[in-house]
Amino acid sequence: GQQVMQIPQYQHVQEGEDFTTYCNSSTTLSNIQWYKQRPGGHPVFLIQLVKSGEVKKQKRLTFQFGEAKKNSSLHITATQTTDVGTYFCAGPGSGAGSYQLTFGKGTKLSVIP
């Protein structure tokens, strides 16, 4: 079945440093979604990328979808303590499995003030 891999599993950064998490799928994706989960909370949707090579920005967050639509990245510039949490990417299956959103295992970000 479809696999979505995320690296790194953990990242500790000093406040103000940049952070990047990478997501790779075993299959070509129709789209990719990113979620953030604060400690003790539930996942919250950040963004969906659909087009090959697409780049979207949300303030300090930059999301990129690869040309082959098999990989994606999330980059945070100048991290803040409010960025703490686990970031997940998720991709849908194909055909009849298109409602099956497969999540990566996430990257847990710690920010040292």
Place this chain on the structure above:
Amino acid sequence: NAGVTQTPKFQVLKTGQSMTLQCAQDMNHNSMYWYRQDPGMGLRLIYYSASEGTTDKGEVPNGYNVSRLNKREFSLRLESAAPSQTSVYFCASSQGHGELFFGEGSRLTVL
């Protein structure tokens, strides 16, 4: 606007007991999902309902059953709980293939 509401938030069961997790959404979404989250494992799909009247297995359906009671409600049942089912369970809903809206989670411990 409550969004996705799950009950109970916490539950402790003994091995072999049964229970039902309830989920309701007020966003008129067609699709609903049940995920489980275990440390280091991310979110794994148990069952989903693409639309009212349909349910399908996800990645880890064994030991669970679901009911799409109506458009708003999607319940998850454990018939005979096992320690391996200790987890945090999240219900989610979506309109088509769009973003998922998650409930706050239900923390289940099976002794």
